[in-house]
Amino acid sequence: MTCHHEGQELVWEATVEVPDLEEFSYKYAVVTSERKAVRLEQSSRLLQLPASLTAQSLIELQDAWQAESHPANLLSKSAFADAIFQARPHISGIQLPEVSPGEDEVIVRFQTWCWAAHEGDKVEVVGTIQQLGSGDRNLALELKETDTPNWAGQVSVPVEAFPFTYKYLLTSRDGKQDEQSGEARTVSLPSDATTDTSRPAVILRSDGPFASAQMWRGSGIAVPVFSLRTMSSIGAGEFSDLKKLADFCAATGIRLIQLLPVNDTSVYLTWWDSYPYSCVSVFALHPLYLSLESLTDNMPGDIQDAIDEARSRLNGKDVDYEQTVSTKIEIAQCIFGRQGKEDLESPEFQEFFASNKNWLEPYALFCVLRKLFGTTEHWQWGTLSTPTPEMVERLTCPSQEHYTSLQFTYYLQYHLHKQLLDASRHAARQHVALKGDLPIGVSKQSVDTWMHPNLFRMEYSTGAPPDYFDRNGQNWGFPTYNWEEMSKDDYAWWRQRLSNLSQYFHAYRIDHILGFFRIWEIPGSCSTGLLGHFRPSIPHSADDLNEHGIRDIDRLTFPYITWTILQETFGKNASQIVAKYLIEFKPGYYRFRPEVDTEQKVEEIQARPGSPDWLQHELAQTRTGLAALHQNVILLPKDKDRSAFYPRIQLMDTSSYQAVDGGWKQHLSWLHNDYFYHRHNKLWSEHALRTLPVLMGATNMLVCGEDLGMIPTCVPPVLQQLGLIGLRIQRMPSEENQEFGNPTRYDYMTVASPSCHDTSTTRAWWEEDAERRERFFYLALGLQGKPPAHCTPAIMRTIVRQHLQSPSILAIFPMQDIMALSPTYISRPAHEETINDPAVRRHYWRWRMHVSLEDLLEDTDLIGDIQELMLGSGRCLESDLPVLHTQ
Known part of the structure; x- marks a missing residue:
């Protein structure tokens, strides 16, 4: 194609002859001089040709590049299509009514795609010509949905009516109209279109996404599953508790629940395993989250008594990790011994086992060998340190004396799968999306490193350079990835991992997304993060x-x-x-x-x-x-x-x-600054553009990235190009020389949060430093008077409102901040509500809500207060709420 300027726009054009077809598909690409594609539209365009055309007809396509990263495309993701928005039928193959052009007329076809349209809504075109209502919205041209989410319509326009302008409208079933953002579009004839041979018979306007002037904005709650508390859970939150949390979100207008990783972390069989980012398997779910009473509809009386006793004994202030896990496994073994065979013979279990056998058998065998050798350091297992598919098959066959132990592991994973899937489906029915967490690493002592050692660099550890969290850097202890080896099968391990995650979650957060640009790699002989280096990188x-x-x-x-x-x-x-x-x-x-x-x-x-x-x-x-x-x-x-x-x-x-x-x-100073700030931007950008699209293309989940810390200049452009949503924490501003972030200036493609699981809670942070608190009170919140010594519900309400009013697509609040909106729930000392201290490697992840979800569901004052905040910020509509509570 050749290019030229039309006003401020750069226009590319070419003329091609096409066969005598009724329709054909095409896409655009940016290529090098060697014809190598550097950017390619992922979705093909379908061109349906009017039957009135002849072999000599000229068709002018006036297209706009369809970037997969366009914010409007986010609404096609599972979080919206399968949860937040009402599901509507998928439409395909709808033909437009034929238009018969008169003499000196040109057919103009309008096409746009719109994921925001619900069932019963209309997409229309209003313009300055009679065929488009002459500017009267009540007479606009109604488009048809031909292939979800594509909408199209066509009119015959006299030559003398050119040029004309138009805009797209989205009209909801209750009559409210939303107009596309930006200036009206213009349709012109070519300057030499004076004869029939040079005048196009059809002008096709393919305008890409319907860019609403009011882009969708919503809110979420962030809470670990283990932190939930209901009347039925034992010792820690359980997958079943997510249903009551989804009910609470639905009642308040909150549309997303963000969780920490839920994979099995049973590496040391001590409280150290409470760290949710060191998984022993990227596929297996953690027994900590098992609901015992959901294992059977016919619970034996003595086992029910044991369950009731465990609930009474373990439901203290915080999670007793070791006792809760061991008690749940012990009681589950009793139930399995009496009734488990029934489950294992069910068609549902057989289907689950067949679908997950490739990871389930090695994981179950790993659990047996962990007990046999007394360690998960599989490099100490002698000849079993180097497994093969044949070895796994032999050691998991029914004739093995440990086969019952394998079956119990299958049984546990089957019920954990059922319970999480049930919670996910319940949340979706409430129009609440579940957002999971993709850890950057796996434990060195894991099934994955045992079965796939070629995918990991076991002699190194991952971590982070010195930052806000720790001046000595962080050493997480995970092996780094062998990306070169992973690429040989097109990152199959990653794609399978994401596919498994998508069974339960509609969205996910990429933990430490910078690791997909470059990881902070630390020699295995180090304990802190100070003596690390970037990988990939170019040493001196x-x-x-x-x-x-x-x-x-x-x-x-x-x-x-x-x-x-x-x-x-x-x-x-x-x-x-x-x-x-x-x-x-x-x-x-x-x-x-x-x-x-x-x-x-x-x-x-x-x-x-x-x-x-x-x-x-x-x-x-x-x-x-x-x-x-x-x-x-x-x-x-x-x-x-x-x-x-x-x-x-x-x-x-x-x-x-x-x-x-x-x-x-x-x-030396120059060499340091060159290495850390200038030397690698192209290298890291290329690396991220090889790896991140694989993750994003593996499923239809909405993808967010945790992009905190030392951010290279190459990161924002790549996130923008890929349509990845970043994270903004107010006390960790991304702008230089700023002490606090300003939520009103956040980009749309961000998540706005006052704190996260890696920081102290807002209440605790407020109490840590009186001078900083005062600066925040005056400068960030714009309040007057004397700052209170504690973060009162009124202060928290101001902070929450400020984040809700940000342009960010999502405002996500830790559960602690949501509870702090009510004076009823702030009796617990603030410092006790911190989930994690990144500076303490063996931190105990044990915080649990001191209030049950049943109590929150009964608190009409809190629900009404949150509803008011959501409605006032435009993050939900009154029609989204079941009942607007009055206070």
Whole structure:
């Protein structure tokens, strides 16, 4: 195609001859000079030709590029099509009525696509010509839905009526009209269209999406399943509790429930497994969320008594993870022993097993071997460390003595599947979407790394560089992905994982979406995140350093430890530290002994059990000091041959940097900034555009990305190109030199939230810092008077309203913030409601609502208050609400 400018627009055009067909499909692509497609429309366009055309007829297509990332396209996703919007019949193959053009007339066909139209709604065209109502909306041309979501109509227009303008309208069944945004569109004839041979017989206006002036905006609640509380749940929230939560959302006008990951995390069989992002299987669901009473309709009396006793014993203030999981499994085993055979012989189970056998059998076998070996460190399982399909088939056959244990695992997963699926379908019937969470990693001690070791780099860990959450960076302990290997089968593991997730969820959040651009990769010998590097990335070569006059590589790649630094770090104990852990390799300079020459080895320095508190405290200080010495380094060798190097992040803050020759400082600072801020934008953009479209194309779920932290400049354009929804946390602004974000300035393609599970709650944050609270009160909220010491319901209401009034497509609030709207539910100390502290690796994820969902459903004051906020912000309509409660 060739291009030229028409006013401010760049127009591409070409003339082609087409066969004598009634219809044909086509799409546009952006290609290189070598004819390689760099961008391709994903959806084909269908052109239906009027029967009145002859072989010599000229058809002019006036198209607009159909970007899959257009915000209007979001309404086609499962969150809307299958939950939030009322389902309506899918339409296809509808033909338009024929139009017979008169002399000196041209057929003009209008086409747009509109996912926002509900059953009974109309899409119309109003324009400046008589055929389009002459500007009278009551006389507009009504379009027909020919193929969901495409709407089309055609009229015959006299030549002298050109040019003319028009707009699309969406008219709801109750008569309300919504007009497309932007300027009216213009239809013109070619400047030389004076004869029949040069005048088009048909002008086809393919205008892409109906871009509403009032784009849909909604709201959501974020809460972990384990945090829910109902009268029937035991010890922790259960999948069945989601039904009551969906009822609450439906009553208030909230349209989405955002959850944390729900996969099995039983790695250590201790409370450490409460961390929901370290899954032992990306497919198996966690027994913690099992509803025991839903396992059978005919519960034996003694087992019912055990269930009632467990409910009384375990329903304390917070989740007792270990006791809840072990109790549920014990009681489920009793039920299975008496009635499980019936379930296993049912057609429903047989269908479930056949559909999930490829992951279910290895997972069940993994659970058996975990118990047999007493560890999930599968690399310690001898010959069973390297499984094959034949080995799995042999060890899961019915003749094995552990077959009953395998069957119990199948039974558990079958009922967990049924319960979550039932909750998802119930939520959809209430027009509430479920949003899941896709963790960035899996545990090293998982079924996935056992069965597919080629897909992971087990000698490394994932994490995050220093950020808002932790000045030492984070080390999550997950292996990094071998993307090169994953690409060989077109990322089949990822596609299967997403397909499995889509059974239950209408949307999902990509945890740490930056990991799909680049991951912070940390050597397995490290315990913090400071000594990591980006992958993929381009390290600095020895030649690079040489060009900058840097030649003493050992000085920069070994921890810089001097007697002065030791005294500053350990004080009077410096001599003892040297004697026990260091070697003086030249006067006044030290290196680590082999037994403590990594962060991981330092972390293993522990006192004997039963040692006095003073000794344990002293060793903790020693570990902290030795770790700081390890981190006092400038360059990190990429390989053992030491031919390429990564700059240590924030190297300018180290005492090693302060001590280098003054001439080197400028060069080292430049190398650092080049590596972290400039060197990789093209590389990371290309990597994300290879991986993220695979995830997004695997299902029709709505996709959001957690894009907090150190954001490269390449990230926003890629998210925009792919139509990915980002995250905005007010206390973590994406704008530079801003202390607080301004929700009124957020983009539409964002989720607006005052806090999240990785931060303290809004109430707790309010109480942490009086001076910051005061700045937030005046500057962010625009309030007057003296800020209260606690976040009152009135303050919380102001914060919630501010987020609801943002342009963001979704405003999602933690359950703690929703409950804080009522004075009834703020008696619990605010600091107890924090879900996670990212700075504490072994944090106990145990927060549970101190109020039952039944109580919230009965609280007409709170429901009415939330309804008022939703209606006032335009995030729901009065017709969306079952009954508008009055106060």
